[in-house]
Amino acid sequence: MSTVSSAFDHLSERTRLSPESGIVEVLNHGWGKQGLIPLWAGEGDRPTPDFIRQAGADALMAGETFYTQQRGITELRQGLADYYRRQFGVTRPVDAFTVTGSGMQAIKLAIEAVSGPGDEILYLSPSWPNLPAAFALSGGKPVPFVMDVEDGRWSIDMQRFEAAVTPRTRALFINTPSNPTGWVAAIDDLKAILAIARKHNLWIIADEIYSRFFYEGARAPSFLDVSEDNDLILYVNSFSKNWAMTGWRVGWIVAPPAIGQALENLVQYSTSGVAQFMQKGALKAITEGDAFVDEQVALAKRARDLFCDILQSTNRVVIEKPAGAFYAFFRIDGLTDTRPAAIDIVDRANVGLAPGTAFGPGGEEFMRACFLRRIGQVEEAAGRLSAYISSL
Numbered sequence: 001m002s003t004v005s006s007a008f009d010h011l012s013e014r015t016r017l018s019p020e021s022g023i024v025e026v027l028n029h030g031w032g033k034q035g036l037i038p039l040w041a042g043e044g045d046r047p048t049p050d051f052i053r054q055a056g057a058d059a060l061m062a063g064e065t066f067y068t069q070q071r072g073i074t075e076l077r078q079g080l081a082d083y084y085r086r087q088f089g090v091t092r093p094v095d096a097f098t099v100t101g102s103g104m105q106a107i108k109l110a111i112e113a114v115s116g117p118g119d120e121i122l123y124l125s126p127s128w129p130n131l132p133a134a135f136a137l138s139g140g141k142p143v144p145f146v147m148d149v150e151d152g153r154w155s156i157d158m159q160r161f162e163a164a165v166t167p168r169t170r171a172l173f174i175n176t177p178s179n180p181t182g183w184v185a186a187i188d189d190l191k192a193i194l195a196i197a198r199k200h201n202l203w204i205i206a207d208e209i210y211s212r213f214f215y216e217g218a219r220a221p222s223f224l225d226v227s228e229d230n231d232l233i234l235y236v237n238s239f240s241k242n243w244a245m246t247g248w249r250v251g252w253i254v255a256p257p258a259i260g261q262a263l264e265n266l267v268q269y270s271t272s273g274v275a276q277f278m279q280k281g282a283l284k285a286i287t288e289g290d291a292f293v294d295e296q297v298a299l300a301k302r303a304r305d306l307f308c309d310i311l312q313s314t315n316r317v318v319i320e321k322p323a324g325a326f327y328a329f330f331r332i333d334g335l336t337d338t339r340p341a342a343i344d345i346v347d348r349a350n351v352g353l354a355p356g357t358a359f360g361p362g363g364e365e366f367m368r369a370c371f372l373r374r375i376g377q378v379e380e381a382a383g384r385l386s387a388y389i390s391s392l
Contacts, residue, residue, distance in 0.1 A: 014137050021129055022339065022358025030346040037373075037381040040342075040352040042128075042179060042327070043246040044299075044372035048281075049292050052243060056281030064276040070264045072099025072252070076279045079286040080252055086290075087212075088224045095257040098264065099279060101271045103209055103238025103251035108134050109266045110234045110253060114203040115140045115170040121205075122164055123173035124156070126180055126329070126356065126363030131173060141168070146362040147183065152320030152330070154183040158192045165200050172197055175207040177220050180329045180359050180368040182322020184214060190226045203232045210325040212242050212293050215301050220324050229256075241326075242293045243285040250274055250282045296372070300326045303371040303378040310382035314389050326372040329356070331365050334392055338367055349388040351381045 008016065027040050047053075071077065077097040084090055100106040107130070115121055117139035123131055125144035132142035145164050147154045174193060176185040185193070197204050206223045214220040223233055235254035240246040255263055267273060285292075304321055307328055311317040319330035335341045338355035345351055345367075356366030371378050 014139065018137060019129070019133055021133075023129065023354045025339075025358075026342045026346065026352065026355060029343055030352050033346065033350065036346065036350045036352055037377055037384070038352040039369040039371065039373070039381055040354045042370055043240070044244060044296070044326075044370075045374060045377070046244045046296075048244050048248070049289070051288060052245065052281050052285045055284035056248075056277050059277035059280035064280065066276065068273050068276045068279065070267045070273050071260065072097065072274065073276060073279050073283075076283045076286070079283050080254075083286050084224075084254070087219060088222060090224050092254060093257055095260045096254055098253045098255065098260065098267065099274050099282075100251045100253060100267065101274050102249040103236060103240060104130060104134070105249075105271065106236040106238065106251040106253045107131065107205070107207065108138065109263060109270070110205045110236050111135055111138050111140065111171075112266060113234065113255075113259065113263060114205070114232075118168065119170040120166060120168045121171045121173055122161075122169055124175060124178065125361045126359035126366070127175065128179045129358050129360065131175075132360060135173075140170075143169070144361045147181070149181075149362070152318050154178070154181045156185075156189060156193075158189075158196070161193075162196045162199075165196065165202070169200065169202060171203040171205055173205045173207065174223075175209075177210040177213060177322075177324025179210065179325050180327050180354070180356075180363065180366075182320075182325050182327055182329060184216075184220050184324040187221045187225060190221055190223055194223065194226055194231065197232065201232075203234065206233055206235045207237075208235060209238050209241055211237075213297055213300060213326050214324045215297075215304070215321075216323055232256075239282050239285055242296065243289050244292075244296070245282070245285065248278055248281060250278055299375075300372050303373060303375055304328065306375065307369065307371045307378050307382045310379070310386055311389075314386050316389050316392075326370060328369045328371055329363075329366050330369070331356075332367065332389055332392075335367075336365055338365065342367065345385070345388060348391075349384045351384050351388075 135142035238251040316333045342355035354368040356363035
């Protein structure tokens with residue numbers, strides 16, 4: 001008779017070795033705990049705004065429940081093209097855009113498009129844990145490049161970064177603004193990375209999901225600011241963060257039009273497209289949601305300043321106000337293993353944080369807190385953490 005253990009043993013090696021998320025481990029421990037303030041996941045506490053929900057609901061009730069174009073409905077791809085003209089000052093044809101079933105799927109398809117089994121993808125670490133896991137599940141070898149950090153400020157040594165490129169490297173994965181560190185690549189950083197990619201004939205997968213969450217200007221610097229049309233760059237993005245649509249699972253890829261059909265094939269053989277009524281909600285977001293994003297960023301900046309100032313006042317926390325994204329990535333003096341510390345903080349402070357161990361090499365001594373929440377809740381969470389730190 002088959003048993004659970006024997007069934008597991010008959011899974012593919014990639015599946016057997018897929019890691020449990022270190023963030024989800026803490027989330028599962030504290031799930032449902034009364035009064036807990038959850039800063040562990042990468043989302044705010046505001047639901048999708050009414051104007052977006054209504055557009056999705058209207059489309060659903062109108063019976064828009066059939067198959068659509070695999071790359072996404074034309075109206076949404078045109079809306080994305082208009083958005084890039086408006087926000088980035090670039091003109092891209094509709095055929096450059098492919099709608100995906102989430103930012104995560106955009107990343108997975110980008111990986112599969114440019115690499116195969118045994119190929120290496122060089123990525124910046126600490127990183128969102130889904131990245132190396134997705135690389136490995138696609139048969140590739142994720143290669144972390146550990147960023148330099150001093151007093152909470154993160155940077156890339158470009159000579160060391162280029163030295164990490166090997167004959168098996170197929171792509172550079174660059175997430176800026178960064179989850180979890182909040183690091184934002186300057187224009188000179190982007191130029192240097194692009195020069196490395198050109199020299200070694202590598203793809204760049206540019207994860208610019210947090211580009212609007214930038215606290216020193218209207219948006220973060222982008223590879224779009226320094227690249228040319230023939231550069232090998234795939235941009236992955238999502239509706240999740242900007243427009244409070246994490247549960248909708250709609251993302252997109254911007255790619256050279258010449259590979260549009262190949263990306264459409266990958267969509268066809270994975271999800272066969274995104275539900276039309278969900279795309280209508282996304283269309284409303286991309287065409288009429290700029291003001292909402294501005295509100296989100298303003299709230300995040302206030303919450304960032306409050307949270308970081310309170311923790312800094314303990315004199316036991318190394319924390320730098322991040323230039324982008326909506327996470328505080330900080331180190332508490334005396335804590336070197338943040339995995340059990342995150343569990344202890346749930347139990348004793350009633351605050352949910354993500355342990356730095358979840359974010360790979362370079363993150364082990366840090367904790368991540370998502371501060372995109374109501375100001376009163378952020379202040380309460382910071383106060384509880386300060387009391388916990390004082391008790392150590």
